[in-house]
Structures are given as C-alpha cells and as structure tokens.
Amino acid sequence: MTFSIVAYDPREKEWGIAVQSKFLGVGAVVPFAKAGVGAVATQSYANTAYGPQALEWMAQGKSAEEAMELITKDDPDKEMRQVGLIDAAGSAATFTGSACYDWAGGVTGKHFAAQGNILVDEKTVKAMAETFEATEGSLAHRLLQALHAGQQAGGDSRGQQSAALLVVKEKGGYGGYNDRFIDLRVDDHPDPINELIRIYGLQQLYFSKAKPEKIVAVAGEVKETVIQHLKRLDYLKANPSDDAELHQALTAYLHTENFEEREQEQGKIDLEVLEFMKNQ
Known part of the structure; x- marks a missing residue:
C-alpha cells in the first residue's frame, strides 16, 4: 500500500527517502537513514527492524545488495516484505517478496531504488525512476518530484493518506548537532504529496541561507x-x-x-x- 524512492547525492553527500501511502503516519514506519551510511525504505507488512539492521550492516561496509541478503534471509515472512536500500557509495538494491499484493515491484538505477506495492500498475515505479533521473536540483527536490510523478502515473490503488521526506547529511540538522537535514511528515491529508511539497517549501524558506x-x-x-x-x-x-x-x-x-x-x-x-x- 506504499510507494517510495531512496537515493543518494554524491556531490552533497546526502542520503534520502520520499514515501507515500494509504496508511496513517507512513513517516513513522518506512524511512530510515544515517549520514555516511545509507538509507532504507521498509514497507509492505513492514519489518521495521530492517531499518536499523540494514544501516548497521552498511556501516560495517556491506553493500546494499549484501545488506539486503542479510536482513531478509532469516525472516520467515520475507515474501510479504518490500525494501529499498542505498548504501554509502550510492549503490542501490530493491526487494519485493512474492507474496506482496499486486501490483508490486521495484527498479534500481544510478544512486536510487524505487519500489511500490498495491499500485495501480507498474507505471508508478517507472515514472518515479524516470523523473528522478531527469530532474536537476537538490536531492530533496528530486525525491519529491519523483514521488509526485509516481502519484500522477497512478500511485497507490487504494488512494492517498500520508507522505514523508527524510534527507540526512553529516551535521546537516538544526544547529549542526545531528544529521537530520530534512525530516518532514504529512500524517493524514487528502493530498499528502502536494502538502509535503508545500511544507518543504516552508522548510527551505525558514532554514536555507538567503540567496x-x-x-x-x-x-x-x-x-x-x-x-x-x-x-x-x-x-x-x-x-x-x-x-x-x-x-x-x-x-x-x-x-x-x-x-x-x-x-x-x-x-x-x-x-x-x-x-x-x-x-x-
């Protein structure tokens, strides 16, 4: 019931996730990230242990593909899970279990992985991937544009409810005290992606330096x-x-x-x- 994209910006050294779901407060469940390590989107009967586990493996030097194998191999319900990973170097991995509800699938490309389940069809994931690759600007902007394109292409077949954007970078948080560069959530809204884009604009106004x-x-x-x-x-x-x-x-x-x-x-x-x- 969710679609997401995880990605990396090698120039700014940022890792991020954008996600939308017909689910209350998706930002509290799906996204995990750590600067210098990687990012995780865990969804479809989400195993939230996947987030810290994958980040720990990637912090030890495992690639996204290796971390994916390690977090899923002993999970008896892994065929119900869906996960996207991006590692410290920007390598991506995506996994969709065989028991995920149709349409379900994912795609990887240079520095990103896009995935979704209970979608109208595969066009949502394809639109996210193509839009991310074609869009210029900050990682947050590219993630939001990809998420919006996914919704325009069909999105979650059950509708919309919540969305979230998480981007991390070293000392990127308020005052430089943590890595939460951008951490925004829309927990319950009839048009959550556009609302997320709106509050991202406010976040940029409040916290970006003047041009x-x-x-x-x-x-x-x-x-x-x-x-x-x-x-x-x-x-x-x-x-x-x-x-x-x-x-x-x-x-x-x-x-x-x-x-x-x-x-x-x-x-x-x-x-x-x-x-x-x-x-x-």
Whole structure:
C-alpha cells in the first residue's frame, strides 16, 4: 500500500527517502537513514527492524545488495516484505517478496531504488525512476518530484493518506548537532504529496541561507512596503522615526517568525522574507 524512492547525492553527500501511502503516519514506519551510511525504505507488512539492521550492516561496509541478503534471509515472512536500500557509495538494491499484493515491484538505477506495492500498475515505479533521473536540483527536490510523478502515473490503488521526506547529511540538522537535514511528515491529508511539497517549501524558506541575489536595500518602494506590512502585522504603531526603529521592528518580526537564518544587517532585507510577510 506504499510507494517510495531512496537515493543518494554524491556531490552533497546526502542520503534520502520520499514515501507515500494509504496508511496513517507512513513517516513513522518506512524511512530510515544515517549520514555516511545509507538509507532504507521498509514497507509492505513492514519489518521495521530492517531499518536499523540494514544501516548497521552498511556501516560495517556491506553493500546494499549484501545488506539486503542479510536482513531478509532469516525472516520467515520475507515474501510479504518490500525494501529499498542505498548504501554509502550510492549503490542501490530493491526487494519485493512474492507474496506482496499486486501490483508490486521495484527498479534500481544510478544512486536510487524505487519500489511500490498495491499500485495501480507498474507505471508508478517507472515514472518515479524516470523523473528522478531527469530532474536537476537538490536531492530533496528530486525525491519529491519523483514521488509526485509516481502519484500522477497512478500511485497507490487504494488512494492517498500520508507522505514523508527524510534527507540526512553529516551535521546537516538544526544547529549542526545531528544529521537530520530534512525530516518532514504529512500524517493524514487528502493530498499528502502536494502538502509535503508545500511544507518543504516552508522548510527551505525558514532554514536555507538567503540567496545573494535576493538581498536588497530597505529603501524606496521596498522600504514603504516593509513599513506597510510591519504596521499591518502590529510590529509598528506608526511610521518609524528613523532607520534604527525600523530595523528594531523588522528584527522583532524576523525572530517571531523564526527567520534568524534569513536575517540581514541593518538596512537590508531578504526579498523571500518580504514576500512571505506580504502574504500573511
């Protein structure tokens, strides 16, 4: 009742999984990953022990194919399981047990494995693979586009309910204290993939660094717009008496909205933050 894609970005040294299912909170069951080691998607009567087991084997230097053999060989219910693995070097493996409900299957390619069960047909997995290979950009973006293409091609034959995106990289988490670079879940929603794409956009807005070309002076029309919306949002009661007062109000807004990663020196603003402010 699930389709997923696991993949690796060799340039950024990122490992990730994107998944959708007619199942509540799929992000709590399917995805496992560890920076420098690999990623796992375990589904179809998921054996959640496969996640830590596969990561442990791959941490010891086993390839995705070798880890797949090791985690499934002693499982009496392995023919009901489906798993996708990507190892530290980006080699992929996918397994679909013979007892998985139709349509079920998977495909591997350069740095990815895509798989699904209880699908409308094989077009979902094919669309995920082709889209991942053809899409440029970050690993997260490619995974989400692949997931969306899989849904457009048919997806889970029972419908949609939840989706998740997990990407890890060394010191990629908040403050650099762990490897959870992106960890987003939509647990129950009529359109979970598009909702996941929406909150990924917010995650990028809040936690990505400002683009140099988007940093502009708070002057002229930009200044008027900033003042207008700071007043509307009750950070200013009237027009500021000077630039220091304006900067103080803007700083209060940025910190309230968790835009510390987008904060600029006095007299400048990130246009992506301004666009968010205008739409509040």
